[in-house]
Amino acid sequence: MPDYALVLSPLARAAYFAQANEVAQAEVAACVPEAEIRGAERFGGLEVLRLTAPEESLPKLARMSSAQGLFDVTQTGWQPLDSDPGFALHPDFVWGEKYRGKTNETLTQMLINLGLAVCTVEAPARLLDPMCGRGTTLMWALRYGMSATGVERDAQAPAEWRRGLKKWTKLHRQKHKLSEGWVQKANRQGVGRFLDFACAGQVARMVTGDSADLPKLLGRKPFDLIVSDLPYGVQHMGGADSRSPLATMEAAARGWVACLSPGGAIVIAFNANIPKRAELLAAFEGLGLEEVPVPVAHRMSESILRDVLVLHKPA
Ligand SMILES: C[S@@+](CC[C@H](N)C(=O)[O-])C[C@H]1O[C@@H](n2cnc3c(N)ncnc32)[C@H](O)[C@@H]1O
Structure with a gap:
């Protein structure tokens, strides 16, 4: 299964406070059960959640409340993915x-x-x-x-x-x-x-x-x-x-x-x-x-x- 890094949004920190990491993991576990969560880490200045998941799960991952974006983690480096959650109406x-x-x-x-x-x-x-x-x-x-x-x-x-x-x-x-x-x-x-x-x-x-x-x-x-x-x-x-x-x-x-x-x-x-x-x-x-x-x-x-x-x- 492809390896992804889900970038945790600062909005999640503002919503879930000290438990932001745990909440993000629990939401992914409940909503994208086919994903295997490896845990949280830092990448540059970003907090990310590392996981593997089938490619078909990307639209669901993009809609996680804690997600700011997604990276595809490959042998050659981290590639940003086009992860527009596709919501109607302006935020x-x-x-x-x-x-x-x-x-x-x-x-x-x-x-x-x-x-x-x-x-x-x-x-x-x-x-x-x-x-x-x-x-x-x-x-x-x-x-x-x-x-x-x-x-x-x-x-x-x-x-x-x-x-x-x-x-x-x-x-x-x-x-x-x-x-x-x-x-x-x-x-x-x-x-x-x-x-x-x-x-x-x-x-x-x-x-x-x-x-x-x-x-x-x-x-x-x-x-x-x-x-x-x-x-x-x-x-x-x-x-x-x-x-x-x-x-x-x-x-x-x-x-x-x-x-x-x-x-x-x-x-x-x-x-x-x-x-x-x-x-x-x-x-x-x-x-x-x-x-x-x-x-x-x-x-x-x-x-x-x-x-x-x-x-x-x-x-
Ligand atoms: C935490 S607020 C919900 C806020 C809402 N999600 C929003 O973002 O605007 C709870 C709401 O429940 C309403 N409420 C309390 N008791 C109610 C009842 N018995 N029937 C209908 N609304 C009630 C309150 O007036 C209040 O607006």
């Missing part, structure tokens, strides 16, 4: 907006990669983020060529999302269509109001509402991937109520699973200090999912140890 659609509570963009990409690796639906094409904030996951899904639906209880989120979309579509002369409506009877609280962004052959929809009401808000349409970043404690709950992320998940888990196609995957990023991993897993107990362990936990700060729970719904 500004994901990275452009900065706001309090935004999920790290690199982490969000890894969550989608892990979901795609575990999902056994043929050609997964529909992603749902049931706590979507201002849409980082939705925009990543469009870049991956998937349609996306987000539910967010902060009724201000769609207007903020729209503001960003207007800016980036104008700057990058991106053809698109914005439209809005209601998935249920109009009401003063805005529950059930949606904003659609049609672009690059896909649609991303943001619906105002509570994650615990998914089947009511989204009907019977199933999703192949559910990817979300839970609030990191009470201060990030984004609303008046002070339920912990665990209480929210206990109320919402059944509805999430009901929205998932057989073969689909759920990927959740969370602060492992609240809730503990076992508690979060227990919220899904009895719902017919299988846990897929992926060792990508990393310390973000003294109070936040970010971990990822990956679940598969057998077909």
Whole structure:
């Protein structure tokens, strides 16, 4: 098998901190299982991950969240490879907006990669983020060529999302269509109001509402991937109520699973200090999912140890 060096992006260091190397290796192991990882080393000023893999794996390797580029390692030296990951839309659609509570963009990409690796639906094409904030996951899904639906209880989120979309579509002369409506009877609280962004052959929809009401808000349409970043404690709950992320998940888990196609995957990023991993897993107990362990936990700060729970719904 050819010998490659995957250049670790400085963005991965900013996302995964001291565990950047371990996280990069765990992501490759989960998403490109045919690769043989040899370990991390330095090349010039670059941090690289050395591995062997069949040539057909190159497109998947180029999409790893930690990858900045790839080298072909040969007898005569290291040749840079054309490793364009081939994403739709300008990166500004994901990275452009900065706001309090935004999920790290690199982490969000890894969550989608892990979901795609575990999902056994043929050609997964529909992603749902049931706590979507201002849409980082939705925009990543469009870049991956998937349609996306987000539910967010902060009724201000769609207007903020729209503001960003207007800016980036104008700057990058991106053809698109914005439209809005209601998935249920109009009401003063805005529950059930949606904003659609049609672009690059896909649609991303943001619906105002509570994650615990998914089947009511989204009907019977199933999703192949559910990817979300839970609030990191009470201060990030984004609303008046002070339920912990665990209480929210206990109320919402059944509805999430009901929205998932057989073969689909759920990927959740969370602060492992609240809730503990076992508690979060227990919220899904009895719902017919299988846990897929992926060792990508990393310390973000003294109070936040970010971990990822990956679940598969057998077909
Ligand atoms: C960590 S943030 C997600 C940020 C998002 N990934 C982004 O980058 O914009 C968690 C989000 O969950 C939302 N949230 C919390 N509880 C919710 C619930 N019960 N239903 C819907 N959204 C909820 C919060 O308002 C917050 O926007």
